[in-house]
Amino acid sequence: MGSIEGVEAVRLDDVEDIVYVAVGKNVEKSEKLLLWAAKNFGTKKICVLHVHQPENVKSLTDKKHLGNESIDPAIKEFREIERQEVHDLLDQYVLTLFLAGVQANKLLVEMDSNEKAIKEAIAQHKIKWLVMGATADKYLSGADRKHQHERENTLPLLFLNSNMKAKQSEKLRSEPVPKALKLIDAKDMEGIFRSFSSHCSVNSNPSLNRVIARSELTDLLFDEEEMDEGEEVSKTNHRMEQVITDGRSLRREEFGEAEEKLEAENNTMKDAFGSLCAFEMIRRKELEELLAKEKQEVQKMKNQRDELMHRLQMVKDQNLVLKSQLDDSRSMVPELEEKIVSAVELLISFREKRDKLKIEHENAVRRVKELRKFVKADTEHLYGTEFPTFSFVEINEATNEFDPSWKIGEGRYGSVYKGILRNIHVAIKMLPSYGSQSQLEFQRQVEILSRVRHPNILTLIGSCPESRSLVYEYLNNGSLADHLARKDNTPLPWQIRISIVADLCSALIFLQYSEPCIIHGNLKPSKVILDSNFVAKLGDLGFSHLVPKSEDSANNTTICKNNANESLVYLDPEYLATGKLTPESDVYSFGIILLQLLTCRPLLGLVRDVKCALEKENLTALLDFSAGEWPLGLTKQLAYLALRCCEKSWLDLPDLVSEIWSVLEPIKTSCIKMPPYLTSKKLHRAPSHFVCPIFQEVMKDPYIAADGFTYEADAIGGWLDSGHNTSPMTNLKLEHLDLVPNYALHNAIQEWQQLQ
Numbered sequence: 114m115g116s117i118e119g120v121e122a123v124r125l126d127d128v129e130d131i132v133y134v135a136v137g138k139n140v141e142k143s144e145k146l147l148l149w150a151a152k153n154f155g156t157k158k159i160c161v162l163h164v165h166q167p168e169n170v171k172s173l174t175d176k177k178h179l180g181n182e183s184i185d186p187a188i189k190e191f192r193e194i195e196r197q198e199v200h201d202l203l204d205q206y207v208l209t210l211f212l213a214g215v216q217a218n219k220l221l222v223e224m225d226s227n228e229k230a231i232k233e234a235i236a237q238h239k240i241k242w243l244v245m246g247a248t249a250d251k252y253l254s255g256a257d258r259k260h261q262h263e264r265e266n267t268l269p270l271l272f273l274n275s276n277m278k279a280k281q282s283e284k285l286r287s288e289p290v291p292k293a294l295k296l297i298d299a300k301d302m303e304g305i306f307r308s309f310s311s312h313c314s315v316n317s318n319p320s321l322n323r324v325i326a327r328s329e330l331t332d333l334l335f336d337e338e339e340m341d342e343g344e345e346v347s348k349t350n351h352r353m354e355q356v357i358t359d360g361r362s363l364r365r366e367e368f369g370e371a372e373e374k375l376e377a378e379n380n381t382m383k384d385a386f387g388s389l390c391a392f393e394m395i396r397r398k399e400l401e402e403l404l405a406k407e408k409q410e411v412q413k414m415k416n417q418r419d420e421l422m423h424r425l426q427m428v429k430d431q432n433l434v435l436k437s438q439l440d441d442s443r444s445m446v447p448e449l450e451e452k453i454v455s456a457v458e459l460l461i462s463f464r465e466k467r468d469k470l471k472i473e474h475e476n477a478v479r480r481v482k483e484l485r486k487f488v489k490a491d492t493e494h495l496y497g498t499e500f501p502t503f504s505f506v507e508i509n510e511a512t513n514e515f516d517p518s519w520k521i522g523e524g525r526y527g528s529v530y531k532g533i534l535r536n537i538h539v540a541i542k543m544l545p546s547y548g549s550q551s552q553l554e555f556q557r558q559v560e561i562l563s564r565v566r567h568p569n570i571l572t573l574i575g576s577c578p579e580s581r582s583l584v585y586e587y588l589n590n591g592s593l594a595d596h597l598a599r600k601d602n603t604p605l606p607w608q609i610r611i612s613i614v615a616d617l618c619s620a621l622i623f624l625q626y627s628e629p630c631i632i633h634g635n636l637k638p639s640k641v642i643l644d645s646n647f648v649a650k651l652g653d654l655g656f657s658h659l660v661p662k663s664e665d666s667a668n669n670t671t672i673c674k675n676n677a678n679e680s681l682v683y684l685d686p687e688y689l690a691t692g693k694l695t696p697e698s699d700v701y702s703f704g705i706i707l708l709q710l711l712t713c714r715p716l717l718g719l720v721r722d723v724k725c726a727l728e729k730e731n732l733t734a735l736l737d738f739s740a741g742e743w744p745l746g747l748t749k750q751l752a753y754l755a756l757r758c759c760e761k762s763w764l765d766l767p768d769l770v771s772e773i774w775s776v777l778e779p780i781k782t783s784c785i786k787m788p789p790y791l792t793s794k795k796l797h798r799a800p801s802h803f804v805c806p807i808f809q810e811v812m813k814d815p816y817i818a819a820d821g822f823t824y825e826a827d828a829i830g831g832w833l834d835s836g837h838n839t840s841p842m843t844n845l846k847l848e849h850l851d852l853v854p855n856y857a858l859h860n861a862i863q864e865w866q867q868l869q
């Protein structure tokens with residue numbers, strides 16, 4: 114029974130390179146043997162061969178009647194442990210060889226006989242080289258025990274090689290085999306083991322068998338000749354002893370040297386090991402540092418990865434949001450496409466409209482340009498012509514040398530004459546002397562005033578700088594002051610009064626909204642002149658520019674003497690207090706005139722009286738019923754407006770357009786449409802186109818001039834005969850001077866006169 118384990122299958126060409134070294138459990142001795150083998154067979158591989166022969170195995174194998182299965186498991190386990198210990202021991206030997214720089218392996222043979230084990234190992238592994246140590250002699254006879262110590266220190270006992278070429282190997286040649294040793298080959302070994310086997314069969318005592326086997330083996334090793342068994346044994350033993358003794362003495366020296374060398378090598382190796390350790394420590398430190406760096410890098414990369422993962426998550430979230438938005442957008446696409454289509458259609462239509470408007474705009478611009486050119490030419494023609502100035506001789510002639518009977522008014526700023534100037538009826542106002550104002554300044558102001566044209570403003574026809582007089586169109590119905598004073602004893606009906614107030618309001622709005630704003634500053638009934646149709650025209654504008662303040666003050670004194678209270682009542686108290694004229698000053702005067710038209714009462718205390726009447730709901734007590742049956746609601750409304758015009762605080766003043774004109778204008782319109790409201794023939798208006806623009810009288814013999822206007826034949830004839838080639842109405846040059854009778858108008862006037 115037995116087993117061989119521990120080596121791999123050996124190739125035939127390898128067996129020559131492997132040296133098997135039989136070792137025991139004595140570590141010190143075995144290592145010496147191994148190192149010796151390593152030294153002497155350095156080029157070969159070494160296989161550590163050990164025969165494991167546990168006692169318990171032997172006892173167990175004696176009990177052949179017992180099967181393996183009945184072996185106590187504890188013993189089995191013990192054997193395993195024992196086997197493991199042997200393996201550990203062999204590993205230690207292998208490590209020793211490895212440290213000595215020799216490639217090594219192990220071969221464990223578990224068997225109850227050393228010899229048998231070696232024999233089987235040789236056969237099985239085709240061992241060519243075998244080194245056995247002195248331990249093999251421990252089984253020698255007692256006679257030899259005196260040499261035991263010597264033998265124990267003796268190293269290799271046996272070399273085995275069947276290859277003669279190998280015997281000639283370099284190693285062996287360099288280190289010749291000691292005399293004590295013998296080279297034997299496999300054939301020799303066969304003989305040895307045969308003999309060994311026969312001895313085994315003779316004596317069953319294992320110890321003795323070993324001794325015999327060992328002796329036999331030794332004999333065979335050292336003598337090849339055939340001998341008788343008895344002699345042979347003793348001779349062989351003797352010779353063996355001799356050889357061993359010689360060999361051991363020889364080896365003692367060699368191994369002494371080897372030990373020294375080994376010691377030196379050991380020291381060298383220790384130093385190398387020390388430096389290797391130091392190197393390894395440094396390397397380990399470096400590796401640790403490297404590892405720490407790597408760890409940092411890894412941590413950094415982990416952080417980056419986490420960051421990237423976080424970003425990735427964000428991007429994924431955004432992606433989801435965007436996807437949902439995209440889906441929403443996609444769902445909106447058709448709707449938007451429809452909208453785009455309709456928008457495009459709308460755009461096309463707008464473009465068409467735009468192109469159309471562009472064309473219209475261009476046409477309009479062209480037309481405006483043409484009109485501007487025309488207006489410019491017209492204006493140039495109108496104003497380019499010198500504003501008519503009359504000589505004093507002409508004024509003198511026109512007024513029949515200032516005939517007192519032709520004087521129609523006398524005021525603070527001079528007298529007013531009616532006259533005929535260049536065959537036109539005119540009113541000539543003679544202003545006081547120039548004083549501090551120059552003639553040039555007077556002319557400039559007059560020219561400015563002459564450009565103010567409005568249906569309810571008296572037209573300034575020309576001036577006479579020499580006599581410092583102004584020439585106005587003449588209106589034949591006198592002033593509002595004349596009517597309020599009932600100079601002709603015919604009271605104005607309430608409708609005409611409202612119409613006059615509306616005309617006056619219209620004129621004030623025009624002046625206030627002119628650029629620059631024009632302030633009358635002297636508004637009172639005597640400045641409101643009525644034409645034949647009772648259309649009111651405001652006269653005498655801009656007196657503040659024409660009359661120097663010094664003269665104004667001087668004349669104020671005069672007025673105060675003559676007609677102080679009456680004149681001052683129309684003036685704005687603010688103006689009287691500060692001497693500063695404002696548009697509100699005219700509004701105040703307008704309010705007083707309105708109250709006067711409603712009541713026809715003395716001016717002093719009029720405002721207070723009307724206020725009281727309104728408070729007492731007794732306005733009718735103050736109304737002038739000579740004007741007819743006032744519509745009370747309207748009258749009350751007008752009275753309130755008039756009082757607001759007279760308020761001291763400007764903030765309370767009513768707005769001329771939105772608050773006064775908006776009330777008066779519709780009433781005026783309705784009054785005109787009313788059936789003849791004038792009972793008096795005298796007040797019955799003739800249609801305005803029946804009246805000659807020059808004579809301001811109903812025409813008897815109407816003629817049409819080149820300007821398209823119809824004039825009384827004598828009036829236009831006299832105009833043209835006096836050298837004029839311009840229109841009396843437009844002041845434009847007449848295309849021709851021919852006159853055509855207006856028969857239709859003539860017949861109409863006659864019919865109207867018959868009805869009167």
Ligand SMILES: Nc1ncnc2c1ncn2[C@@H]1O[C@H](COP(=O)(O)OP(=O)(O)OP(=O)(O)O)[C@@H](O)[C@H]1O
Nearest residue numbers: 521522523524525526529540585586587588592639
């Ligand atoms: N263009 C005119 N046509 C007809 N009559 C006129 C004309 N201008 C003035 N009058 C008459 O002459 C009168 C006197 O006018 P004037 O402006 O001088 O009077 P006034 O108001 O008293 O003067 P003042 O402002 O200098 O005090 C008027 O009341 C009016 O009857």
